[in-house]
Amino acid sequence: MSKHLRILHLEDDPRDAELVEATLETEGYACNIRVVDNSDDFIAALAEDGFDLILADFALPGFDGMSALRLVRTLQPEIPFIFVSGRMGEETAIDSLKNGATDYVLKNRLSRLLPAVKRALLEASEREELRKAEEALRESEMHRLQLEVELRYAAEIQANLLPRRQPHIPGFEIAARCLPAKQVGGDFFDWQEVCPGVWGFTLGDVMGKGMAAAMLMATARAALRSVAHNRPQEAMRLAEQALLTDLENSESFVTLFHGQLHAAARRLTFVDCGHGYAFLRHADGAVETLSPHALPMGVPGPKIYGEGAAILEKGDILVLYSDGLIDANPELALDNPTLARHLEGATDAPEMVDRLIALPGVKGFLPDDLTVLVVYCTE
Known part of the structure; x- marks a missing residue:
């Protein structure tokens, strides 16, 4: 069964964007990919919400991947972010991970793209489940505290009778x-x-x-x-x-x-x-x-x-x-x-x-x- 993904892709080379899409579709993903190549379009697309994954080149004219990463972590921190770059030194890759990137894949090793995407989506799903569980726990705790207040109030009323x-x-x-x-x-x-x-x-x-x-x-x-x-x-x-x-x-x-x-x-x-x-x-x-x-x-x-x-x-x-x-x-x-x-x-x-x-x-x-x-x- 195809897995539908809505992806925002920051990439200025159309051929590289097509290659990434073809790699994912070959592995069974039906992708709806929006490709942008500048900061204005990236910010506008990010504001629309609904993306499952963000892929980004590291270096673009007038805009860089680290700036894009900072924007994502500020505006949509729950979305997985993977660098897909032609060149990326080890020190730079480590810095990107420290700053919140989920993973990085070199363009000449796109065979790593699918495992990286799978892991990123799994981690995002687990984070979402954890968030829901924590929210349910908070709601349960709030309900418990509210019930305790109501019971104390009821106890006061009963004692006053x-x-x-x-x-x-x-x-x-x-x-x-x-x-x-x-x-x-x-x-x-x-x-x-x-x-x-x-x-x-x-x-x-x-x-x-x-x-x-x-x-x-x-x-x-x-x-x-x-x-x-x-x-x-x-x-x-x-x-x-x-x-x-x-x-x-x-x-x-x-x-x-x-x-x-x-x-x-x-x-x-x-x-x-x-x-x-x-x-x-x-x-x-x-x-x-x-x-x-x-x-x-x-x-x-x-x-x-x-x-x-x-x-x-x-x-x-x-x-x-x-x-x-x-x-x-x-x-x-x-x-x-x-x-x-x-x-x-x-x-x-x-x-x-x-x-x-x-x-x-x-x-x-x-x-x-x-x-x-x-x-x-x-x-």
């Missing part, structure tokens, strides 16, 4: 922390005063982690906040009604514990939607598992949101956590009694949260989002 201050609830302390496995995650906690003296609080876990889970987390949080003034079981029914289409389309689900604390009566009412990671540690150290349980939001099946209740006495601690706490270090085989024992001697809710977060002893990478929420009855 979580409560920043402990609420003032007479007789109680509430504290929580959320550590996403990635920059953003699907775990969340929330609290708000839904009516005077009644506080709603939630710990949720969207299936998965990362950006997709974080988007669903924000949607679930907003849906729950809008209905939290209802009893827990009614709030869950309304929230799932609002979220069901999004959960079905994303093939995801949400487990969560949603409760209401009537502070004056010390009465807790709650619904557990497939979460299960909740217990009550009484002041005497006894551990009570909370029930009943319902299916997670987004999981098909009968949705009967059974509502549980408990009375909190002084020293009692309600602990909610996500599965990231036990997944962080499976070798510890953490369970509710083990977690409860690690709360002994803690004097306030933030300390309790810190103890549980630190319990797996994991530094750096987390396999899953990790969230803990504690409600402590102080009087």
